Amino acid sequence: MTPEMTVAGQTPSYFGRMTARLRSTLGLALDVALPPLCPACRDLVGDQGGLCASCWSRLSFIARPYCERLGIPFAYDPGPGILSMEAIADPPAYARARAAARYDDVARELVLAFKYGDRLDLAPTMGRWMAHAGRELLADADMLVPVPLHWRRLWTRRFNQAAALAQAILAESGVPIAYETLKRVRATAHQVGLSAAERAANVQGAFRVPTEKRPSIRGRRLVLIDDVLTSGATVDTCARALLRAGAAHVDVLVFARVVEAVRAPI
Numbered sequence: 001m002t003p004e005m006t007v008a009g010q011t012p013s014y015f016g017r018m019t020a021r022l023r024s025t026l027g028l029a030l031d032v033a034l035p036p037l038c039p040a041c042r043d044l045v046g047d048q049g050g051l052c053a054s055c056w057s058r059l060s061f062i063a064r065p066y067c068e069r070l071g072i073p074f075a076y077d078p079g080p081g082i083l084s085m086e087a088i089a090d091p092p093a094y095a096r097a098r099a100a101a102r103y104d105d106v107a108r109e110l111v112l113a114f115k116y117g118d119r120l121d122l123a124p125t126m127g128r129w130m131a132h133a134g135r136e137l138l139a140d141a142d143m144l145v146p147v148p149l150h151w152r153r154l155w156t157r158r159f160n161q162a163a164a165l166a167q168a169i170l171a172e173s174g175v176p177i178a179y180e181t182l183k184r185v186r187a188t189a190h191q192v193g194l195s196a197a198e199r200a201a202n203v204q205g206a207f208r209v210p211t212e213k214r215p216s217i218r219g220r221r222l223v224l225i226d227d228v229l230t231s232g233a234t235v236d237t238c239a240r241a242l243l244r245a246g247a248a249h250v251d252v253l254v255f256a257r258v259v260e261a262v263r264a265p266i
């Protein structure tokens with residue numbers, strides 16, 4: 001990442017605040033002419049789509065050792081290929097999940113800016129990190145399947161963040177996107193504040209593969225794409241629908257995931 005700029009002896013945060021104020025005063029028309037801001041802290045950054053050096057250093061990327069099934073990091077290294085107790089006791093419908101980063105403060109700011117803050121320009125960067133975290137999944141994938149929004153939410157938000165991330169991953173990996181393969185047939189309540197069991201009930205039966213799309217995924221290896229994985233209920237329901245429609249294998253790749261402690265079976 002490019003370090004923050006310092007202009008005429010002023011601190012970056014001073015100019016960051018000034019630029020933020022100018023932006024809100026002048027509106028989006030001047031957006032391209034103003035220097036880019038860090039999506040997490042609003043300080044100036046040198047190039048478009050990046051984090052400032054300080055936020056970059058606080059973003060916690062996920063790397064091995066992790067549960068090979070759930071992709072949740074282990075506190076210590078139990079050895080290669082080990083699954084967590086959680087994956088063994090309650091295996092998900094998908095085969096493997098991978099996330100670029102832990103869903104902590106910096107990742108949350110990034111996701112909120114991307115989703116609700118008109119920062120679609122973050123997609124290539126986030127997609128690059130995802131493609132790196134999911135390189136093993138993408139190496140033997142036939143198609144990417146973005147988790148769909150219900151049309152009503154798509155209409156208010158204007159774009160599907162999962163589809164925008166899938167486009168960035170296609171650019172990195174060359175794996176094509178299977179559009180419209182998964183339909184959200186029922187609007188679901190926001191998952192925020194629900195327990196794991198409530199989340200699972202909330203999304204049950206919410207997704208379907210239209211009959212005319214079934215031949216295109218039959219026997220195929222798919223990678224579900226979403227921005228955040230919390231309890232995993234949404235991607236699990238999606239994976240179930242895709243497998244029921246004939247997909248051979250479903251993996252999951254997200255930008256950030258909530259990390260709860262998992263145990264190796266020792």
Ligand SMILES: [Zn+2]
Nearest residue numbers: 038041052055
């Ligand atoms: Zn920052």
